[in-house]
Amino acid sequence: MNTFLERCQQIVGADFVLTDDAEKLSYVTDYRQRFIGRALAVIKPANTLEVAAIVKLCAEHKVAIVPQGGNTGLVLGSVPDQSGNAIVLSLLRLNQIRAIDAINNTITVDAGCRLTQVQDAATSIQRLFPLSLASEGTCTIGGNLSTNAGGTAVLHYGNCRALCLGLEVVTAQGDIWDGLRGLRKDNTGYDLRDLYIGAEGTLGVITGALFQLFPLPQSQLTALVxxxxxxxxxxxxxxARSNSKDTVLSAFELISSFCLELVGKHFPAIRQPTLAAHPYYVLIELSSQEPEANSVTALENLIELAMEQGIVHDAVLASSLTQSNALWQLRESISSAQAAEGKNIKHDISLPISNIAAFIDATDAQLQKQFSGCRMVTFGHLGDGNLHYNVSAPLNDSHDEFLAQQSAVNRVVYDSVAHFCGSISAEHGLGALKHDEILRYKSPVEMQLMRQIKQALDPHNIMNPGKVVTPF
Structure with missing residues (x-):
């Protein structure tokens, strides 16, 4: 392996091949600080050519590769296992905005760009890049694509796959596929782009991407009901969908009362609106290219109609950007507040919107029956069917003891998800955490097709092995 590492140093420079345990620690530790893997080295290439050279070298030596961006994943997809045989391929140095085309409304970026960097670049030419996540200050575009990230704006703009027009990928053999074409229509064979999006680095390394941009909304109004x-x-x-005419329903976020309680408990500086206590709240955002007055009227009319029908019982409308940001801060602080409360069991699931209410009612009851006193932290993107359905330990119980029951809790939740025709992973991916779980919920035909794709594109199983699917 000394020869292998020496050749890595020749490709990217000795300063960018990390072998010291202390230097590697943050790259092999998962985001939730619950798992620490081991790596032969952390390699930090500066561009696509260096990535290709490293991958080609790894293919020659049969060394496994774990591609990594901001390492903000929640399913152990971006960290190595504990064998110490893999390298972590950090893409953080690939961080350039390559091109912006204001006429074609597209932006081309390196995979290591932070999400906020891409958002800001779009705003600089009066365009919108709508992908928005709580981790947007640290997550990277490559990671977003590898998990087909969604976030809060999927309802109108779609997830990462819908936003992406083209990719640049280094294959498992170390070849470079340049698919950075800014085309909305290109029916010239198999859609290779969609194979790599959502594959969590198991088929190749995404090094660049070309995305659609959109006009900046002239108004964005927010309400908490x-x-x-x-x-x-x-x-x-x-x-809301039936009554939106000149406005766009751009976000529709479900928040349980316990979520707001946790935010108030752990982040008292975040001001909460004065609302009557109710079991659930919804954060609504309307966007429009029309003057703000029109949007205000539309939002007010919607809430008035909902109150008349007995659906909504109280509401706060943001009257300024500051107030709107404060409402969104409540929503985006839920995960941090839950973490501050203690260890918890997370579920990133999706369901047909028509089944969500029945799922929550049935699954809440099942969990209380088997794990009496467990506390449900339920929130998420109801408008696109994606729930973060998280379970915290009963008050005053040992969090570690409760976490030891994770497999049993997962079985209740995932079996119920399957019963209500949903998916056990909406936007976080499978990683290593759900690698075995998926075998219970996908058909043998689906699993075989996935294995055949993996084996065809990565025959030596060097790309993020042990994640998503095992090829053999």
Whole structure:
């Protein structure tokens, strides 16, 4: 291996081949600080050519590769296992905005660009890059694509796959596929782009991407409304979609009352709006190219109609950008507040919107029956069917003891997800955490097709092995 590492140093420079345990620690530790893997080295190439050279070298020596961006994943997809046989291929030095085309409304970026960097570049030419996540200050575009990230704007703009027009990828053999074409229509064979998006680095290394941009909205209005049930939230969503004419329903976020309690407990400096206590809340955002006055009227009319129908019982409308940002800060602080409360069991699931209320009612009851006193931290992107359905330990119970029951909790949740025709991973991916779970919920035909794709593109199983699917 000394020869292998020496050749890596020749390719990227000795300063960018990390072998010291202390230097490697942050790269082999997962985002939630629950797992620490081991790596032969952390390699930090500066461009696509260096990535290709490293991958080609790894293919020659049969060394496994774990591609990594901001390492903000939640399913152990971006960290190595504990064998110490893999390298971590950090793409953080690939961080350039390559091109912006204001006429074609596209932007071409390196995979190591932070999400906020891409958002800011779009804003600089009066365009919108709508992908928005709580981790947007640290996550990278390559990671977003590898998990087909969604976030809060999927409802109108779609997830990462929908936003991406083209990719640049280094294959498992070390070849470079340049698919950075800014085309909305290109029906010339198999869609290779969609194979790599959502593959979590198991088929190749995404090094660049070309995305669609959109006009900046002239107005964005936000409201937080109080409801008695998830069924009412679904009814409100249907009402909002049916009554939006000149406005766009750009976000529709479900928040349980316990979520706001946790934010208030752990982040008291974040001001909470004065609303009557109710079991659930919805954060609504309307966007428009029309003057703000029109959007204000549309939002007010929607809430008034919902109140008349007994769906909404209280509401706060943001009257300024500062107030709107404060409402979004409440939403984006939920995960941090839950982490501050203690260890918890996370579930990133998706369901048909029509089944969400029944799923929550049924699964909450099952969990209380088997794990009495467990506390549900339920929130997420109801408008696109994506729930973060998280389970915290009963008050005053040992968090570690509760976490030891994770497999049993997962079985209740995932079996219920399957019963209600959903998916056990909406936007976080499978990684190593759900690598075995998926075998229970995908058909043998699906799994065989996935294995055949993996084996065809990565025959030596060097690309992020042990994640998503095992080829043999």
């Amino acid at each position: 109080a409801l008695n049930s998830v069924a009412d939230a679904v009814a409100l969503f249907h009402l």
